[in-house]
Amino acid sequence: MSSSDSPVGLLLVNLGTPEAPDIASVRRYLAQFLSDRRVVDLPRALWLPILYGVVLNTRPARSAKLYELIWNSDTGEGPLKTFTRLQAEKLQARMGSPRLIVDYALRYGSPSIATQIEALAAKNCERIALLPLYPQYASSTTGSAADAAFDALRDKRKQPALRIAAPYYDDPAYIDALAANIGGALAALDFEPEVIVASFHGLPQAQIDRGDPYRDHCEATWRLLCASLGMSPERLRLAFQSRFGRSQWIGPYTSDVVTELAGQGVKRIAVVAPGFAADCLETIEELGVEIRDLFHRNGGEKYARLPCLNDSEESIALIETLAKRELAGWM
Incomplete structure (x- = not known):
């Protein structure tokens, strides 16, 4: 299969959610999130004792109770994961190209960016576009997602071509x-x-x-x-x-x-x-x-x-517009 015929991957990325609304899961999620140097850029010698000595011993219990109140018990997911998954599924159906594989990843929690890039590569995607669903750029969001994508490719002998979509705050x-x-x-x-x-x-x-x-x-x-x-x-x-x-x-x-x-x-x-x-x-x-x-x-x-865009018609139409722009020349 030539590169021009190989599938193209599109990965929607959002922040993340714990795996379950319990203290242990929330603690793991917060540890990953708050250990990211782009999220908390204090000196490690100052921040890590606070994180592991105070924050992760106090905040998970309260946060777990709040997650339990909003948890999607039918799917076993936090709402952000549910909506991001639905956005990917609806976009796949809307764009309808057999050469396009749409999936989603979470920067913290699962499915991770590394796991999903690996999965797309296993499906012979030689081109992958990352679409961070952060309209306004921040180092701690879009920048961190880019870090995770590049880290996932760091040790690969065969790397797919990778694009990272621009912020769309004024689109x-x-x-x-x-x-x-x-x-x-x-x-x-x-x-x-x-x-x-x-x-x-x-x-x-x-x-x-x-x-x-x-x-x-x-x-x-x-x-x-x-x-x-x-x-x-x-x-x-x-x-x-x-x-x-x-x-x-x-x-x-x-x-x-x-x-x-x-x-x-x-x-x-x-x-x-x-x-x-x-x-x-x-x-x-x-x-x-x-x-x-x-x-x-x-x-x-x-x-x-008022609700966010979520998986509304307006949301999927917007993501399609952004996706087509990033995929130009590849599809």
Whole structure:
């Protein structure tokens, strides 16, 4: 079989999830995640004693309880894994080429990037495109996924050609998908939000100061989304969630924005997470429960968490657009 006739692999990549909602599984997942130098770039001599002496002895029990609340018991998966798998399955069916093999991988947990690259190579894929489902580039997400892919090929005598898709934070197809998804979700509510909060995952400010473009990408997405939805920056507020530790993270923090809105007398809000390709613990529990309860405690009355793109029609059409761009010249 010539290289021009061999199958082409497309690997959708997202962050990850524990294998089960129990303490041991969550501890393994957090150990892998928080040991990544791109995620926590503190000196190892400082960070590892904290990680193994404090974090992994305290955080897994609480996180396991939260994962249990959102776990997909029918499939034995966390929601992020379920949605990423469905995205790959639906994209395979949608694109319909016998030469294209679509699969998915998780940066932390399983199936791993290394395992899935090996599986595609075993199916004679001499060309593999990695599509990280992170619209906004961050060293700790897209950069880490690229590291894992290159590490998987490091010792191979026969390496497939590898492409890593660019971030798509300002891509019209992405903005259109978000706007359609948000518009549909708002229309389904039984109230009209006075303010919508666009909550992106946060990053330590120190990583931004060292050159990470993530905040710029988030702000670009937010501005384009404001324009697409016809909303002012006051109606669609920018915020960042999931702060961890005591260091300064990029802001404004979602918790502060929601508290401020309630304090100003705003009674009805909705929250959306444009940077997440699939719902996960940070959207379902943090935004759907913690931030909701915070809003209500401070005087808010109506609150809605809007769903991520997940495996919606808008999502699969977007991923198809991105995939065709990366596969150009190979298919």
